[in-house]
Amino acid sequence: MAPKALIVLAPGSEEMEVVIAAAVLVRAGVSVTVAGLEGQVVHKCRVHVMIAPDVSLESVKDKAFDALILPGGLTGSERLAASPLVAHILRRHEASGALIAAICAAPTALKAHGVGLKKRITSHPFVADQLREHYSYSEDRVVIDGQLITSRAPGTAFEWALAIVENLVGKEKVEEIRPPLFL
Numbered sequence: 001m002a003p004k005a006l007i008v009l010a011p012g013s014e015e016m017e018v019v020i021a022a023a024v025l026v027r028a029g030v031s032v033t034v035a036g037l038e039g040q041v042v043h044k045c046r047v048h049v050m051i052a053p054d055v056s057l058e059s060v061k062d063k064a065f066d067a068l069i070l071p072g073g074l075t076g077s078e079r080l081a082a083s084p085l086v087a088h089i090l091r092r093h094e095a096s097g098a099l100i101a102a103i104c105a106a107p108t109a110l111k112a113h114g115v116g117l118k119k120r121i122t123s124h125p126f127v128a129d130q131l132r133e134h135y136s137y138s139e140d141r142v143v144i145d146g147q148l149i150t151s152r153a154p155g156t157a158f159e160w161a162l163a164i165v166e167n168l169v170g171k172e173k174v175e176e177i178r179p180p181l182f183l
Helices: 014-028 074-083 082-094 108-111 125-131 154-171 169-180
Strands: 004-011 033-034 067-070 100-105 142-145 148-151
Touching: 004 014, 004 082, 014 067, 014 100, 014 125, 014 154, 014 169, 033 067, 067 125, 074 100, 074 108, 074 125, 082 100, 082 108, 100 108, 125 142, 142 154, 154 169
Parallel strands: 004 033, 004 067, 067 100, 100 148
Antiparallel strands: 142 148
């Protein structure tokens, strides 16, 4: 059975990080569900690209996924950080040992909900100072610490997505899907 990944979409999410993660994971054979924080309605992303989620986040709050993926975007990340529903899902997935991946400003949601504290992470430089006290902060493009994968910005989204693929389905799959992407 294919691994399952949940991408949490919020108004103000960075659309490149949502779409790149979803597209790379689907190419690798991962079953991807995009869940809308504000329901199964079109969400306006960071630069006003509209994305329609597959389902509402509420409808999958108690389902198990192999990976929980949080795209960044400052406004989207603030909404993730303020959401009790996101807190519930993050804590449940962390407790189960599932992969958690966050990029750009989304690691601030991890901090807000007490997830992965003291682990090695990275983020967009704009939010780095909010995280340094609570994590072992790195300026690497992609950081993997156990079942936590973080990255910096839209420009590192392909590397981040490939790190998620490697965790879920292996390095061989990364080597299979990388050439057609011209990375």
